Amino acid sequence: MELKDFYSRMREEVSEFSVGRNDSAAFLVWFLENYFRLDVQDAIDNVSDQTNDKGVDGIYVDDEEEVIFLLQSKFSPLNDQSQGDNDLRNFIGARQWFLNEEAVNNLLNSTACRDLKSLVESKGIKNKTHYKLVSVFVTNKGFNDHAREYIQTVDYLEAYDYNDLFDKFTYFADDENTFPAKEILVTEHTKIDYNLPDGTISRVYSIKAKELVKLDGIQDRTLFYKNVRYGVGKTRVNESIKKTIDKLEDHKNFFLYHNGITIICQDLREDLANNKIFLTGYAVINGCQSMLTFYENKEKLSNNLFILVKIIKLNLSSQRVKNITYYANNQNSISLKDLRSNDSVQKTLQRQFAELFGTKVLYRRKRGESEEGYDIVIEKDFAAQLVEAVYLSKPHNTHLKQKLFGEDYNIIFSRNINAEKIYLASLLYGIVKENSNLLDNEKIRNYGLSLFFFSHILASIMKEDALGKDILNDPRDFVTKNEIIVLNTLKRIWELITPDINFEIEEYATQNENFFDYKNLFKNTNFIQTMTNKIKSDYTRLIRRNTADSLLNIYNGYSQS
Secondary structure: OOHHHHHHHHHHHHHOOOOOOOHHHHHHHHHHHHOOOOOHHHHHHOEOOOOOOOOOOEEEEEOOOOEEEEEEEEOOOOOOOEEOOHHHHHHHHHHHHHOOHHHHHHHHOOOOOHHHHHHHHHOOHHHOOOOEEEEEEEEOOEEOHHHHHHHHHOOOEEEEOHHHHHHHOOOOOOOOOOOOOEEEEOOOOOOEEEEOOOOOEEEEEEEEHHHHOOOOOOOOOHHHOOOOOOOOOOOOOOHHHHHHHHOHHHHHHHHHHOOOEEEEEEEEEEEHHHOEEEEEEEEEEEOHHHHHHHHHOHHHOOOOOEEEEEEEEOOOOOHHHHHHHHHHHHOOOOOHHHHHOOOHHHHHHHHHHHHHHOOOEEEEOOOOOOOOOOOEEEEHHHHHHHHHHHHOOOHHHOOOHHHHOOOOHHHHOOOOOOHHHHHHHHHHHHHHHHOHHHOOOHHHOOOHHHHHHHHHHHHHHHHOOHHHHHHHHOOHHHHHOOHHHHHHHHHHHHHHHHHHHHHHHHHHHHHOOOOOOHHHHOOOHHHHHHHHHHHHHHHHHHHHHOHHHOHHHHHHHHHHO
16 A cells, blocks of 8 residues: 555544544544554544543543553644644643643643543543543644654654554455565574475464564455454553564564464465465465554564564465464463354354345354355354343443353343344344434444444334334344335334434533543443433324324325335
């Protein structure tokens, strides 16, 4: 990717977050998603949308590492602009609000915007003032000499201009790539051979990390396409690896600390007399997160940082690739969601979708399953969120994905849940999302938790109607034979209830200094229950005045038209 292409891609992606927030806030959301690797909703939750934020545009807390990241972004509508040191100096001054409990109390009692105060309170900053403070400044401009000189003088400052962003940017390409032969230097006398009768060849080498980052396909992540998890989950960079990279004296020990990387390839040629190997048609199937961390910190890699690398030459289309990939990744710590991919419940749901919908809907239980030929794709984690919101009435928990696939897994994916119920729930969600323009508050139109909440609202209204109950409890015929009628009915109900939703939200904001704290309210059980009851009551009064607006009558009207 060239710099001009990066600029274009960045601006396009940033614009997707600009509804209801300024460009700098949208830019910071984009940055957190792509560089801190947060889920989009988590990224939004860490950014302040209001002005008067005391120089702090966002806060991210890493409780495991005990670090508070103070964030500020500067976004220019023009390319090739210069960023000086004044903004950086002012930003560093904002640390004073977080130095101790008294300072945090002063911030909470100051004229700072409600959104920033809400961030501070929800993250428990007052009880975490012993955490390390790291300032993160990000801009799409270029640092001038004054800025770069100042950056070198400040501890605990991470600064990104457009050059840094471009250098560390990785993304998912749309298609797989076939890479040309690549020359890699290996160390002397560090090879282990293991060959199988079928022609599969395995070699183990000690290779410098500086050599590994030369491999094609890291930036667009096509290097990892054979990985069952694709190893590039939305998490903060592996801090243990990054810490070791940052300490030059630890580089010589990295070989001892790290589990290694596994590469498969179509062809492997050795020139050990010159300490070289040549790879053709290669892919990394284990160690993807490590490779990304090396790439993002490649300027810090020294000649003393070696990795254990296992290279396996075999037919890339063989079943053995899947087996090697599976076992290589399951020897390491992986998420509960990854482990659930191959359990009987997920396999059964995938089979049900195939039997009921054919090539219309793919239920994707693990990343990498091809969606070619399908009209709709429903991911298993999205399915869990849909069930939690629509059938279990807990939209406030839909952001807790580890819990959904952990302690709540058997409740969510119980015997009562099947393909048609998940598909129906996706229709409710789709109606809300596709018609979110009816919501007056722009910030909640595409906010994940709000969309699940309003899907829950629709389901709650359905549960008050005899036909609605039938549709929810046994939706097979409704979603296979009468889907258009169901969609039109749900859309009409959504159109009827959104004026009341807008009124309730506006009234809540008016009672709270014109601030609707959507990032926290949609996680609040009491708010969810109270708002649900209000909207249901409003709808009940509506159909008493006009029975034609009941779900049954709306459905029958579309059935007869």
